[in-house]
Amino acid sequence: MNKPTRDLCAIEKEFWSTVRDNWDKVNTASELPVKLWGMHAWEQLSEKQISDLFLPHIQGQIARAKNHMPVYKEIYKNVDPTKITDLDSFYTLPPLVKDKSSFGPGFRHLVQENPYVMLPNDLQMAYLMFPSGGSKGAATPTFVTVRDRLIESTAFARGFRYEGMVPGQSMLSTYNSSHKGGEEIKEAALLNGMNFRQRGKESAETIIDWIEKYKINVLLTVQGPSSEDSAENKGANLQLKDLIAAGEKTLEDNIEVLFLGGYRLVDEAIQWSEDVGVPLVSLLGSSEAIPQATNTNFGPATRTCKHNNLHLLQGPHLVEIVKMESKALVPVKRGETGILAYTTVARTGTVYVRYFPGDKAKLLKGYGECECGLKSPVITDVMRVDSPDEILCGGCVSG
Amino acid sequence: MDVYKSIIGGKERGNGEFSVNSPFYDDFGFMISGASDLAVRGAISRATNAKIELSLDERIAILQKAAAKPVYDLHVEDVVKITGIPIRNVSAYAKDIPVMLSQLPLQIKDSLNHNPNRVRETKPGFAYCVLPGNDLRVTAYLSSILVTLGIPAILKASKEDMPTASETVKAIIESGYPGDALNLVCWDTSNPATKANHFAITDAASIMWVFGSDATVDDTLRYERKITYTPKTKMDTKTDGKSLEDYLNPVEMKIDHFGGKTVLRHGSGRAAGILLGDVSEGNKSKLISKSAFDYPIGCNAMKSLVVVGEDYVDTLKVLAEKLKSMKVGDPLDYSTEVGYTSPKVLDYLTDRIKHLTMMGQACLKTDLDRISPKQMAPILVATDDTLSELLVSEAPAYMLTAIPAKTLDEAINIVNTSISGNKIPHKRIAVSVLTNNGVTTADIKNINAHHVRINRKTTDVDLLHHEGHDYVGELTNTKTFGVSDLEETVLADVPHGKKAKT
Numbered sequence: 001m002n003k004p005t006r007d008l009c010a011i012e013k014e015f016w017s018t019v020r021d022n023w024d025k026v027n028t029a030s031e032l033p034v035k036l037w038g039m040h041a042w043e044q045l046s047e048k049q050i051s052d053l054f055l056p057h058i059q060g061q062i063a064r065a066k067n068h069m070p071v072y073k074e075i076y077k078n079v080d081p082t083k084i085t086d087l088d089s090f091y092t093l094p095p096l097v098k099d100k101s102s103f104g105p106g107f108r109h110l111v112q113e114n115p116y117v118m119l120p121n122d123l124q125m126a127y128l129m130f131p132s133g134g135s136k137g138a139a140t141p142t143f144v145t146v147r148d149r150l151i152e153s154t155a156f157a158r159g160f161r162y163e164g165m166v167p168g169q170s171m172l173s174t175y176n177s178s179h180k181g182g183e184e185i186k187e188a189a190l191l192n193g194m195n196f197r198q199r200g201k202e203s204a205e206t207i208i209d210w211i212e213k214y215k216i217n218v219l220l221t222v223q224g225p226s227s228e229d230s231a232e233n234k235g236a237n238l239q240l241k242d243l244i245a246a247g248e249k250t251l252e253d254n255i256e257v258l259f260l261g262g263y264r265l266v267d268e269a270i271q272w273s274e275d276v277g278v279p280l281v282s283l284l285g286s287s288e289a290i291p292q293a294t295n296t297n298f299g300p301a302t303r304t305c306k307h308n309n310l311h312l313l314q315g316p317h318l319v320e321i322v323k324m325e326s327k328a329l330v331p332v333k334r335g336e337t338g339i340l341a342y343t344t345v346a347r348t349g350t351v352y353v354r355y356f357p358g359d360k361a362k363l364l365k366g367y368g369e370c371e372c373g374l375k376s377p378v379i380t381d382v383m384r385v386d387s388p389d390e391i392l393c394g395g396c397v398s399g
Numbered sequence: 400m401d402v403y404k405s406i407i408g409g410k411e412r413g414n415g416e417f418s419v420n421s422p423f424y425d426d427f428g429f430m431i432s433g434a435s436d437l438a439v440r441g442a443i444s445r446a447t448n449a450k451i452e453l454s455l456d457e458r459i460a461i462l463q464k465a466a467a468k469p470v471y472d473l474h475v476e477d478v479v480k481i482t483g484i485p486i487r488n489v490s491a492y493a494k495d496i497p498v499m500l501s502q503l504p505l506q507i508k509d510s511l512n513h514n515p516n517r518v519r520e521t522k523p524g525f526a527y528c529v530l531p532g533n534d535l536r537v538t539a540y541l542s543s544i545l546v547t548l549g550i551p552a553i554l555k556a557s558k559e560d561m562p563t564a565s566e567t568v569k570a571i572i573e574s575g576y577p578g579d580a581l582n583l584v585c586w587d588t589s590n591p592a593t594k595a596n597h598f599a600i601t602d603a604a605s606i607m608w609v610f611g612s613d614a615t616v617d618d619t620l621r622y623e624r625k626i627t628y629t630p631k632t633k634m635d636t637k638t639d640g641k642s643l644e645d646y647l648n649p650v651e652m653k654i655d656h657f658g659g660k661t662v663l664r665h666g667s668g669r670a671a672g673i674l675l676g677d678v679s680e681g682n683k684s685k686l687i688s689k690s691a692f693d694y695p696i697g698c699n700a701m702k703s704l705v706v707v708g709e710d711y712v713d714t715l716k717v718l719a720e721k722l723k724s725m726k727v728g729d730p731l732d733y734s735t736e737v738g739y740t741s742p743k744v745l746d747y748l749t750d751r752i753k754h755l756t757m758m759g760q761a762c763l764k765t766d767l768d769r770i771s772p773k774q775m776a777p778i779l780v781a782t783d784d785t786l787s788e789l790l791v792s793e794a795p796a797y798m799l800t801a802i803p804a805k806t807l808d809e810a811i812n813i814v815n816t817s818i819s820g821n822k823i824p825h826k827r828i829a830v831s832v833l834t835n836n837g838v839t840t841a842d843i844k845n846i847n848a849h850h851v852r853i854n855r856k857t858t859d860v861d862l863l864h865h866e867g868h869d870y871v872g873e874l875t876n877t878k879t880f881g882v883s884d885l886e887e888t889v890l891a892d893v894p895h896g897k898k899a900k901t
Contacts, residue, residue, distance in 0.1 A: 223437070245440035245603070248408065249448060249579070268435035271414035275407075275438070 008040050008161060008298065009373030015041035019053070029057035029316070029346035030147060037346070038154040038191065040161065042315040043374040047367050050314050051087055054345050058318065058353070059084050061344060062093070065351045070117040071096065071107040072353070091328040095341060096355040098140060101387045103356075111140045118350050119143045127349050130180035132287030142180070142288050144349040149180070151316045151346050152290045153187035156283070159313055160192045162374070163281035164257045164297030165218055167193025172210060173220040174199040174238045175261060180287045185220060194218065204238055208247030211254050219243075219251070220259040223269045240269060252276040257297060259283070263359075263382055264308045284310055284382060286357055288350070289317045289342045293379060299372030309364055312376045316346040320354070321361050321379060324392040329354065334369075337362040337381065339388045360385045403561045405434040405585055406568050408445040409578020412438045417587040419558045421480040423730075423739045423773050429477065431561050433586040439596040442553050442582040443603045446525035449551035449580040455511070457575075458546055459504040464574035465567075466500035471539070474562035476731065478535050481559045483739030483773065485730045488693045489535065495860075496539040496567065503543040503862045510863065510871045519875040522661060524605025525551040526874075529597075529620055530564065531610035531665075532557025533696045533795075538564040540862075541608060542571055542581065544870050551580040553600055561585050598623055601656040606874065610665045610698075623654040663873060665698065665866050667828035667849055668793045670857035672704040673810045675834035678714045681854070683833045684721045687799070690831060690856040692725065692737065692777055696795040699828050701857045703790050703800045705810040711803040715781055718801070719764040722777040727770060740796045742772040748794055752780055760784050764801070785813050807842055815847040828866055829857040 015036070022032050042050075063081040065072040075094045084090055099106040110117045118141050119127070128149065131139035144152075165171070171189045175182040177198050189196045197214060199207060210216060223240035240260060243251060251258075258278045260269055265282050273280035284293040293310035296303065305311050312319045321338040322329040332338035340359040344352045365378035385391060404413035413432020420428035434442065453461070472493045479486045511519055528541050538554060545552045556564040568583040584600075586593040597620065601607065609616050628647040670690065678684050690701035706714050730738035749769060755761035761782045768776035777797035782789055789800040790813070804810035814830055829850040832838055843851055849867035852859060863870060 241437055241440050244437055245443045245599070247448065248441040248444035252408075268414045268437045271412070271435060272437040272441070275410060275412045276441070 009044065009375075011041040011044045012039045015039050023053065028060055028348070029054075030151065030348045032346065034147070034150055034154050037151050037316050038158050040158055040374075042158070042313070043162075043311060043376045045314070045375065050318070051090075054314075054318050054343075055084075055086070055090065057345050058090065058343055061347065061351045062353055064120055064122065065353050068120040068122045069351060070114075070121075071110060075104055088328075091322075091330050093329070093354050095322075095329060095339075095388070096353060097388060098356070098358065099387070102389050102392075108138065108140060112138050115141045120349070120351060123349065125348075128180075130287045132180075142350045144180070144347070148347055148349045149184060150187065153184045154191055155313060155316055156184050156188035156285070156291050157192040159283045159291045159294040160188055160194075162294050162296045162298070162311070163259065163283070164279055165189075165192055165194060168195075169218050169256065170195040170197070170214060170216050171218040171220060172197045172199065172207065172214075172216040174207065174222070174243075175220055176237070181261065181285060181290060184290055189218075199238065204242040204246035207238065207243060208250050211247070211250050215254070217254055217256040218259070219255050219257075220261070222261050223266060224262060225266050240272075244272070248276070251278065257281060263384070270307050280307065282308075282310075288352055288355060288357060289319075289344060292317065292319045292340075292342060293382075296372050296374065303371040304365055305370050305372050305374070305378050308382070309378050309380045310382070311370065311372075311374050311378055314376060316344070317352075318343040318345055321363050321377075322354075322392075329392075332363045334363050334366050337391065339385070339391050340382070356388050358384055358386075358388075360391050400428060400430050401562070402430040402432055403565050403585070404432040405438060405442070406565065406572070406578070406581075406583040407434070407438055407442045408582065409572050412441070414438065415587075417558075417590075419481070419561070422741060423483050424480045427477075427480040429562065431558055431585050431587075433593070434584040434596070436596060439584060439586075439599060442584055443600055445579040446551040446553050446582055447603060449525070449577060451549045451551065451577060451580050453549070453576075455508060455547070455549075458549055459508060461571065461574045461576050462500045462504045462543055462546055465570040465576075466497040468497075468570045468574070470566045470570055471496040471563070473566060474535075477562050478559075479730045479738070482533070482696060483730055483741075484694055484696065485732075485735045485738040487733050487735070492534065492536055492694065493563075495536050496563075499536060499539045499543050499862065500571075503540070504547040506863045507544065507547045507871055518878045519871070520878075521548050521550050521875050522605060525553065525603075526606035526608055527600045527604035528552060528554045528608035529610065530554060530556050530560055531698075532559040533698075534694075535560060535563040537610075538567040538583075540865075542567060544874070546571060546576055546581065548871070548874055549580075550606065550874060553582045553584060553604070555597070555600070556583055556585045558585060558587070594623075598656055601660075604660065606661045606663070607657055608663045608665075612666045612668075613664070616664065616666065621655060621657045623656060625652045625654065626650070627652055661873060663868060663870075667826055667866050668698045669703070669791060669827050670699045670701045670829040670831070671814050671827055671848075672701050672831045672833060672857065673804075673807070673814065673846075674704055674706045674714065675807065675832065675838070676708065676836060677710060678706075678717050678833075680835050683835075683854075684717060686831065686833055686854065686856055687718065688721055688725065690858055691799045692797050693856075693858060695740075695797050697858060699858045699860070701799065701831065702793055703802065703814075705802055705804050705813050707804045707807055707810045711801075715764045715779065715801055718799075719779050722765050722779050722799075725777055727774065727776050737774075737777050737797050739773040740775060744794055744796050745769065745773070745775050748778075748796055748798060749775075751788070752778070755782075755787070755789070756780075760787060761789060761800075785816065807838070811843070811846050815845070826867065829859075831855060831857045 018036050062084055066076040095103055097103045097106050098108050127143045127145050130142050171194050173185050186196055221240050255278050258280050260282050279297045281297050283291050285291045291313045293312050295310050296305045320341045321332045322341050323332045323338040339356055340361050341354045361379040362381045364380045368375045370378050404411040414435035416430045416432050418428050418430055475489050475493050478489045530537050572578050626649050631648050725736040726734050727737040728735040761780050764779040764781055779799050781801045827848040830846050830848040831852040
């Protein structure tokens with residue numbers, strides 16, 4: 001079985017030829033060959049290379065947002081998409097925020113009256129609907145086409161490779177398969193050449209039995225902080241804790257990669273993985289945009305990008321950590337904390353441009369600074385914030 | 400500073416350190432890396448699925464090998480600094496550990512072999528033992544029994560006991576016992592979130608082994624209280640300004656986590672002595688002082704003495720002199736006989752004794768000499784009030800209460816009677832009858848105690864039947880087979896998880 005190697009840190013030979021042959025020929029990035037989003041070249045590009053490639057298509061996304069998505073009507077009334085030609089102009093764009101803040105009233109209240117404000121009204125094909133972010137109020141929908149999902153799954157598979165998952169392995173997921181993330185996990189696993197099994201409502205004991213009988217060597221599950229593990233909050237979800245109680249030795253003997261979803265890997269999970277010798281990985285993503293960042297399972301033991309230190313995955317979304325500076329939302333510098341923002345580059349369904357999902361993060365390493373060989377920035381301390389105003393100076397950028 | 404970790408599946412594990420500080424020595428403490436929620440589930444899994452494919456003799460050999468390891472006195476000083484008990488006595492207890500590890504298994508084997516027609520199979524599941532922390536031998540004691548019988552276990556050490564507990568468990572595993580079958584966990588009990596871990600292990604275990612009075616154990620280990628809510632009336636669609644609580648009845652549920660399990664309790668204490676005849680004859684005064692003051696925080700330390708006969712006053716004088724002669728000092732000094740006591744306990748005792756003596760309900764036979772906040776000279780206090788609180792007191796301190804009796808029967812009645820005039824709800828753990836003239840079984844059969852010692856200390860331990868338990872009987876299921884005289888009877892040695900051979 002192939003193990004991930006530092007070859008992941010080289011640009012595939014066909015990357016630039018695929019870019020050259022297609023990039024300027026398509027109307028939207030969603031028309032680009034899907035395989036492009038699975039190439040690990042993206043993590044070898046410089047910040048300028050990425051912005052040069054993305055900006056023309058982001059301009060297209062901005063135009064679609066302004067002209068075809070009601071949620072942008074108010075905040076983009078003074079935005080001219082044709083003038084967003086470089087990073088400086090891009091940084092002046094007002095963010096899209098879900099709830100009321102100094103950046104505006106948000107769009108959650110619009111969605112509650114009509115969820116289709118999130119659907120581009122020029123969409124001509126069938127779409128999938130996924131909810132997200134119901135913790136502060138009603139969930140808001142993200143609409144994606146089958147191709148949108150495939151693009152994300154292909155990029156997700158890229159993350160899986162960095163996490164040490166290789167073709168031929170067998171994955172078992174206890175994730176909720178009805179979530180967008182759950183669906184894309186399955187697709188990404190298959191795209192990565194892995195066998196896949198999904199948990200329905202089976203007990204922890206049955207899952208342990210499956211791991212043994214089906215020779216499962218990659219496990220995807222969740223483990224939240226103990227403080228959230230109250231009786232009121234258990235639900236029907238299976239957690240790592242339950243699987244450990246049912247068969248720790250089976251996990252120790254069989255699992256080669258353990259993936260835990262969620263905001264952050266809790267300390268006790270990290271400690272457990274070190275105690276029993278099972279590598280622990282995670283990937284940041286949300287229903288609005290997957291993937292966003294990942295840790296790694298290769299490279300020197302002293303590398304930075306372990307546990308809760310994550311490499312940004314640029315493509316098919318642009319992921320930023322931003323701060324307010326002279327009325328513009330600019331990337332933070334190393335060591336600074338800012339608001340997480342993402343922009344869909346290759347989306348046909350719901351377009352997000354500098355969307356604030358409600359998270360903050362700290363930039364740990366800039367481009368080209370991580371010891372593992374991946375060149376994308378490393379972020380850490382990803383956490384929820386109630387309002388972007390807690391982190392940013394407040395005050396909207398001019399449009 | 401030393402850090403002690405849980406031992407799960409044969410490996411050290413820990414997450415989230417907390418400190419244990421000596422109440423007596425400002426510069427001493429150690430850290431414990433507590434078992435996380437996940438590690439505790441790992442222990443549950445290991446103990447539940449442990450495979451002990453060793454014969455009885457192999458398990459005994461492992462314990463013998465563990466007994467030979469020179470590790471049990473490594474933490475004697477630590478124990479002294481945490482408990483305040485003099486090093487000479489802690490060292491003596493440490494020496495008991497290898498004896499327990501080597502001798503107790505042989506006693507168990509002998510008990511198993513007693514009736515060759517009887518097949519004993521250990522009870523299924525694993526044992527969860529919550530260790531008390533006031534006696535460094537307990538880990539070895541329980542481990543000896545469980546390992547010999549082949550019962551997987553999770554031992555939850557008290558924080559004070561972690562160094563010795565850790566050493567003992569490591570020794571047994573390093574001697575060849577499967578790590579999955581003997582797990583040691585510890586956590587910061589002051590963190591309320593850890594309660595869930597305790598109940599998780601309790602629910603998974605089939606055998607509970609606990610120490611402490613019923614009231615303490617029931618409140619802290621057995622019952623879980625939860626508030627649930629039931630609707631008072633059908634809720635209106637609009638709140639009408641009412642709060643949620645207006646619609647809900649809080650109901651307290653009391654969940655019994657011990658239900659359906661084999662529970663071994665060690666809740667007795669208040670050891671007493673009955674003195675017959677002249678205290679100066681033989682070594683009776685020595686037996687009394689050793690029973691009461693060698694290890695006053697132990698459950699079998701003598702706390703009260705009934706003096707039978709007409710020599711009560713003289714007896715008390717002799718005992719008082721004995722106590723005055725005891726060396727009070729730094730517990731780390733090998734010549735010290737009287738160590739440190741919790742300042743809170745001393746404050747309380749001083750207060751009560753002063754009050755009782757003022758009320759004429761007690762009489763001090765030694766000075767109330769508070770040498771320092773953490774140390775007091777040993778106290779002998781006398782009362783003739785059979786209802787005195789001092790007779791049921793089990794203060795972890797250097798204090799002995801004496802009361803007179805005219806006859807042995809009267810002494811036995813005093814020993815058996817509580818402050819309320821009724822029988823003590825539980826038996827005393829031990830009563831020592833000290834006599835130069837001998838007693839008969841008929842004389843003493845009515846003493847309500849688990850152990851009755853004749854001219855021995857209350858602190859002597861009956862390894863196989865401590866506190867009246869029959870460990871082999873309680874931890875095994877028994878079948879008796881009838882066999883013909885012509886057939887050879889083979890003792891079925893049944894390790895946990897294996898089928899009996901016939």
